[in-house]
Amino acid sequence: MESGWGNFIPVDKYTGKNSHNLFGLKGQGPAGSVRSDTSEFQDGKLVTVETEFRAYHSWEESIEDHNSFLLSERYRPVREASGYSEAAKSLQSLGYATDPEYASKLIRIIEEYRLDQHDIQSPFPDVPAGHWAAPSVARLKTAGIITGYEDGRFNGDSPASRYEVAVIIDNLIRYLGN
Known part of the structure; x- marks a missing residue:
């Protein structure tokens, strides 16, 4: 939505410089910035304002920065x-x-x-699908490297004992075939 499905990439209104900014992030980017008009809601009304958008050297850099932004x-x-x-x-x-x-x-x-x-579905009821570690937890469970506790929970905030770490490492070694 931010770029109208890629149709509205900010371009500097004075120089024509392409921002490669896929997500409409404002401010300074790795390639500086561009000044462009955009629609914003202010006090409940849609208005056109000139603003500074982050500029990138490539589309990939824009995606990487957006990921960092959301992290x-x-x-x-x-x-x-x-x-x-x-x-x-x-x-x-x-x-x-x-x-x-x-x-x-x-x-x-x-x-x-x-x-x-x-969406990645979590194999454990106590790991929300949106949690930052959910994809890794799901992959490790699918690969048989981790199993969780007897009650079916992952207990991600609990410390792991040396025994548990040994079992995880052993499962990883077996998974890798060594």
């Missing part, structure tokens, strides 16, 4: 959300976008295109 402490509630709906609402409440309908629009797109079918 910042500010967006921890988004990563720890129990699902896409909660994550979208967290994005909006944390000021990711000025559109008061941002969360509902994002949820509608996810549901319309059934994008949630690509």
Whole structure:
């Protein structure tokens, strides 16, 4: 949504410099910035404002920076959300976008295109699918490297004993075939 499906990449209105900014992040980027007009909601009204957008050397750099941006402490509630709906609402409440309908629009797109079918499902009830470690936990469980506790939980905040670490390393060695 941020770039209108890639159709509205900020270009400097004075020099024509392409920002390679796929997500509309504002401020200074690795390749400086560009000045461009954008629509923002201010006091409940949609207005056009000139603003500074981050500029990148490549599309890949834009994606990497966006990932780093979302991995910042500010967006921890988004990563720890129990699902896409909660994550979208967290994005909006944390000021990711000025559109008061941002969360509902994002949820509608996810549901319309059934994008949630690509979500990683956690194999443990105490590891939310949106948790930053959920993909790694799921891969390790699928590979048989970790098993969790007898009650079916992962207990990610519990310290691991030396015995547990030994079993995990042994499972990893067997998985790698050594």
